[in-house]
Amino acid sequence: MAGKIIADTLEHSTAGSLTxxxxxxxxxxxxVNFNGTGTIATRDSLNVASLTDIGTGNHEINFSSAMxxxxxxxxxxxxxxxxxxxxxxxxxSYNNDTYSTTTLEVRTVYMNAAASGAxxxxxxxxxIFGDLA
Amino acid sequence: MQxxxxxxxxxxxxxxWAKENLDGVQSDYRVVYEDSIDxxxxxxxxxxxxxxxxxxxGILPPVWVYHELAKDEAxxxxxxxxxxxxxxxxxxIEAMTEEEAIEYLIMKDVPQSVWQEWDSGNKPKMxxxxxDQLPQTREWRNAWRISDELAA
Numbered sequence: 001m002a003g004k005i006i007a008d009t010l011e012h013s014t015a016g017s018l019t020x021x022x023x024x025x026x027x028x029x030x031x032v033n034f035n036g037t038g039t040i041a042t043r044d045s046l047n048v049a050s051l052t053d054i055g056t057g058n059h060e061i062n063f064s065s066a067m068x069x070x071x072x073x074x075x076x077x078x079x080x081x082x083x084x085x086x087x088x089x090x091x092x093s094y095n096n097d098t099y100s101t102t103t104l105e106v107r108t109v110y111m112n113a114a115a116s117g118a119x120x121x122x123x124x125x126x127x128i129f130g131d132l133a
Numbered sequence: 134m135q136x137x138x139x140x141x142x143x144x145x146x147x148x149x150w151a152k153e154n155l156d157g158v159q160s161d162y163r164v165v166y167e168d169s170i171d172x173x174x175x176x177x178x179x180x181x182x183x184x185x186x187x188x189x190x191g192i193l194p195p196v197w198v199y200h201e202l203a204k205d206e207a208x209x210x211x212x213x214x215x216x217x218x219x220x221x222x223x224x225x226i227e228a229m230t231e232e233e234a235i236e237y238l239i240m241k242d243v244p245q246s247v248w249q250e251w252d253s254g255n256k257p258k259m260x261x262x263x264x265d266q267l268p269q270t271r272e273w274r275n276a277w278r279i280s281d282e283l284a285a
Contacts, residue, residue, distance in 0.1 A: 039163065039269075041178065044182075049183045050178055051178045052178070064186075065145045066199075066214060068217060
């Protein structure tokens with residue numbers, strides 16, 4: 001590709017230097033922001049081919065460029081839709097949920113003093129860090 | 134805009150180029166499928182940036198590449214992909230129509246057991262529809278099934 005720079009170190013005039021390993025290993029390899037309510041829809045993303053709506057509070061993210069293994073790191077945020085106070089909004093998974101190099105299952109769950117359960121969220125965002133295949 | 138010659142370029146770099154240079158395309162198509170009689174219907178939603186890549190051409194690898202990687206991953210003792218180069222070094226496919234892109238996406242992201250025999254049972258296991266054909270609310274979402282009327 002045109003404009004290629006090959007460098008092992010980036011050096012700032014006063015703030016010191018940084019090896020490009022930090023950039024390569026520390027960059028998100030996939031991210032997505034989507035509406036998990038109604039007929040779900042992606043707002044914006046990188047390296048995502050599709051989403052699968054599996055059920056209430058349960059979605060799969062399908063990657064375009066596969067990860068090299070399943071030891072990648074994920075983080076997810078969800079926003080609760082209604083005004084009921086929630087003490088925690090959680091992304092979790094079960095043992096048998098999909099967790100492959102091309103697909104990741106994400107669950108959005110709420111928990112407060114009165115109740116807990118799966119819930120659809122108007123804003124779900126997810127990031128993946130790790131090595132690409 | 135002309136797609137650069139991407140053969141041999143890492144797929145992730147191609148996706149970054151597309152993100153910078155192409156506008157996302159929100160498709161109205163949805164794929165509804167059932168892969169287990171014990172679970173509700175699932176709905177596949179194309180990503181707008183991915184759809185832009187598919188319509189542009191010269192960016193995405195052929196779908197068989199994903200099937201090869203899936204075979205590797207399903208093999209006993211799989212730890213890490215050793216044939217990731219297939220994603221990057223295989224000649225990217227030409228521009229697709231939106232309908233062809235949906236077919237590609239079905240073969241990539243819907244289980245093979247569904248799309249290979251989608252119409253072999255008492256009723257279809259998979260339906261391609263428009264977004265506005267789906268229920269507008271998510272009431273009883275965990276009980277949604279493909280309508281029996283489609284079998285007629």
